[in-house]
Amino acid sequence: PKCSRQDVPHSIISLLDGFKASKTLFTASKLKVFDVLNSSNGLTLEEVAGQINASVLGTERLLEAAVSLGLLKTVKQQNTNVYRNTEQANCFLVSNSPESLHGYILHCNDMVWPLFSHLENAVREGTSQHERAFGKKSEDVFQDAYYSKDEVKLRFMDAMHSIARVTGKDVATAFDLSPYKTACDIGGCTGAMAYEFTKAHPGLSVIVFDLPQVIEMRRYFQPKENDDRVSFVAGDFFTDDLPKADLYILARILHDWSDEKLHVLLSKLSKICTPGCGLLVSEIFLDEERKRPSRALLQALSMTEGKQRSTSEYNDLLEKHGFTPKHIKHTDNLLDAMLFVKEDPNDKRT
Ligand code: SAM
Known part of the structure; x- marks a missing residue:
């Protein structure tokens, strides 16, 4: 025309x-x-x-x-x-304000910008451009790229911390969690999200589970007021035992991994969860036509091994491991949330 x-x-x-x-x-x-x-x-x-x-x-x-x-x-x-x-x-934007995005902005400048300057190659090859941008191969983006140097690790943790502080309250208050007494925040990083959960739910305690390299740096992100309902356990969620809890939180974890890798993590969760156990997934949920939000689709161009999924894709993934979707909440913040409950295998309708 x-x-x-x-x-x-x-x-x-x-x-x-x-x-x-x-x-x-x-x-x-x-x-x-x-x-x-x-x-x-x-x-x-x-x-x-x-x-x-x-x-x-x-x-x-x-x-x-x-x-x-x-x-x-x-x-x-x-x-x-x-x-x-x-x-x-x-x-x-002020670096020490309680809702500062400063850490995330520096991560975008120092880590994401160099990757996106190689977008043309990323699209041609369908691969992450980490090696071209930073001169080093990375199989596991966390262990090989973000956590190879303390300075880069702290910057990444600061980025996660700032997003979690901005989104945490909306995620923590998305559902009635009163049936749950103990939660485990899988890949909970600095604990920023966990503290929002304990603030919102006086009867809940939260174990933050993350890689040892992250847990050892947690003192840099300790809140001013001590909260002994938040504790930290170091481990690898693909290979180590997970702490026992009656609610598992997966905030910005699933989009980082392929379906195959997620089956390893989700089968571990499925085994450890008794019927009634909750699983709270917080991500950007794509609409079913994969058109919006463009924030998720732009993020996917960094070509990590993960992918951005719609709510029905998350449902399929979790239902395979015995988790039934119960509630969904579109928060109008950077992350949405879904609550799944582990069903009793004997109750399965035919
Ligand atoms: N859940 C946090 C939030 O929403 O702010 C952090 C999300 S960040 C995208 C992913 C987290 O998963 C990081 O803290 C990272 O260290 C952790 N992680 C990655 N691989 C892991 C593994 N194999 N075992 C345990 N934690 C891991």
């Missing part, structure tokens, strides 16, 4: 600029622009440049771009323009 000249392709143009906007956010975060502005009542361009140790010209372009994206604002103070954080920046 012929395109009319009035049809300005706005959506295509914003996609063209999307990468520049992402990198503006990443760079402002990495240079700590939002932190510097958070501790002041407004700073001039020269003051920001001095504090982030950057050129005045470069800082000016960065700050102006950030203002145009709604991340910063300018106000007049005694006839001079000063820069301030927007409310949203104070909430989500």
Whole structure:
């Protein structure tokens, strides 16, 4: 069809600029622009440049771009323009705010961006571009890539921590969990999600189960208030025994693995779960036509061995291991949730 000249392709143009906007956010975060502005009542361009140790010209372009994206604002103070954080920046971009996404933004900059700069090869070959981007092969993205150096590991853990703090409350409060007294958060990382569960459910205690390399770093992420209902156990969920619990939480675990690998984990869970045991899956759920949300489909382009699945695909996967879907919750946050219950094999209807 012929395109009319009035049809300005706005959506295509914003996609063209999307990468520049992402990198503006990443760079402002990495240079700590939002932190510097958070501790002041407004700073001039020269003051920001001095504090982030950057050129005045470069800082000016960065700050102006950030203002145009709604991340910063300018106000007049005694006839001079000063820069301030927007409310949203104070909430989500300042590195030590309770709901900060700073850790996740740095992960996107340092880990995901290099991978996506090789997207063309990733698509041609259908493989992760980890080796091209970082000069090292990675069979298991966690053990070989994220956890090979402490600095990279802490950055990854910080990224998981920040997403879990932003989504945790909505996931923890998605269902009535009063029948459960003990939970195990499989791949629970820093414990951020577990603390949200104990906060939301006074009768629940949660064991965080994750790889030893992660558990040994947990002190970096300890909350200010001690909560002895959260405890930590180190192990590999493919090869080690899992702790006993009456609710298992799988938050952002299943999308990382192929169906074959998941059958190993799910059969272990199926064996350890008695009838009535709960399994809470929290992921981005694709719609059945695999069209939305595009966040999930874009994430899949990093070509890890896992895949993004719809609710019916998760149902099929779990039903094979004796878990029946009971409730689903679309949270309007970054993650949705489904609650499955282990059925009694003797109750199976024919
Ligand atoms: N559940 C957390 C959340 O929602 O914030 C973290 C999700 S992160 C994508 C996946 C987690 O699984 C990481 O903490 C990782 O260390 C853990 N993990 C990966 N492979 C594992 C294994 N074989 N055994 C135990 N934990 C593992």
